[in-house]
Amino acid sequence: MSAVVMAWSIGMAQILLALAMACAAFRLLRGPRAQDRIIGLDTLYVNAMLLLLTSGIRSGRTLYFETVLIISLLGFVGTVALAKFLMRGEVIE
Amino acid sequence: MTTAGELPDWAAVLTAMFLLVGAAVTLTGSLGLLRLRTFYERVHAPTLGTTLGTGCILLASIVYFSAQQTVPALHEFLIAVFATATTPVTLMVLVRAALFRDRSEKADRVPGQEAP
Numbered sequence: 001m002s003a004v005v006m007a008w009s010i011g012m013a014q015i016l017l018a019l020a021m022a023c024a025a026f027r028l029l030r031g032p033r034a035q036d037r038i039i040g041l042d043t044l045y046v047n048a049m050l051l052l053l054t055s056g057i058r059s060g061r062t063l064y065f066e067t068v069l070i071i072s073l074l075g076f077v078g079t080v081a082l083a084k085f086l087m088r089g090e091v092i093e
Numbered sequence: 094m095t096t097a098g099e100l101p102d103w104a105a106v107l108t109a110m111f112l113l114v115g116a117a118v119t120l121t122g123s124l125g126l127l128r129l130r131t132f133y134e135r136v137h138a139p140t141l142g143t144t145l146g147t148g149c150i151l152l153a154s155i156v157y158f159s160a161q162q163t164v165p166a167l168h169e170f171l172i173a174v175f176a177t178a179t180t181p182v183t184l185m186v187l188v189r190a191a192l193f194r195d196r197s198e199k200a201d202r203v204p205g206q207e208a209p
Contacts, residue, residue, distance in 0.1 A: 002105030009109030013150075016116035020123035020142065027126050027135075035132055035191040042183060043126055043139040046176075050119055050142070050150050054112060057157050065168035072172065076179040079187065086190040 010058045014051060021047045038082045045075035104160035108153045115149030122146065133204055136188055143180045148173065 024047055028040030049071050056064030081091050100108075118141055125138025151169045158169075195203045 002100045002102050005102075005105045005109050006100065009112050013112040013116035016113075016120045020116075020120040023120075023123035023127040024139075033132065033194075035187060035194070036135065038187055039126065039132075039136055039139065042187075043123055043142065046139065046143050046147070047119060047123065050115070050146060053150050053154055054116075057108070057112070057154055060161065062158070062168065065172070068172055069168075069175070072175055072179070076175075076183060079183045083183070083187040083190045086187075087193050 010054055013054050014058075017047055017051045017054065021051065034086055035083075038079060038086070041082070042075065042079045045071060045078075049075070100157070100160055104156055108157045108160075111149045111153035111156065115146045115153065118142065118149065119146035132191055133188070136184060136191075140180060140184065143176060147176050 021044060024040050024043035026040075028037050028044060031037040031040055049068050052064050052068050052071065056062070056068070085091050122139045122141030122143075125141070126135055129135045129138060151173050155169045192203065
């Protein structure tokens with residue numbers, strides 16, 4: 001019983017997260033201004049992080065946690081650098 | 094899905110519930126990002142996914158791996174602390190940049206300005 005419940009719920013959660021990634025990607029491609037694209041990119045990486053977490057639960061391995069940590073670190077740095085570029089016109093002053 | 098057969102039923106049900114709630118909340122936030130009209134409304138929506146969605150899915154992961162007795166739940170807390178610490182910083186820097194751009198272009202309907 002538990003295997004059926006787990007398989008069904010993980011598949012459903014992955015479908016929902018993929019739809020959320022599609023929404024964020026649409027905003028990234030379509031966004032009228034640069035700040036809309038940046039917030040779309042931020043949402044896209046957070047959703048990809050959650051999708052990788054559910055993949056980690058599906059596989060039952062702990063290897064995915066390092067990947068999730070690296071994605072969250074690099075996504076944070078990337079978003080802050082892009083926002084700083086919008087504000088000042090250069091990233092490193 | 095090789096080891097899920099050994100999982101007790103309560104852990105499977107709890108994990109499934111947290112997973113579905115987290116994914117649904119994240120999808121709601123991303124739909125808000127898609128559908129709201131101005132940038133200053135849109136910037137609020139994805140924080141649903143970064144706070145409650147991430148929290149629920151990390152809780153599901155903690156329950157699953159603790160019930161399986163393979164790892165202590167240390168990694169998940171690390172991710173939760175990091176996500177909680179970085180999300181407000183990101184959004185505040187981004188909104189400041191957007192406000193700066195809008196004010197320097199003298200756009201109308203910028204928040205914080207009185208209507209003439």
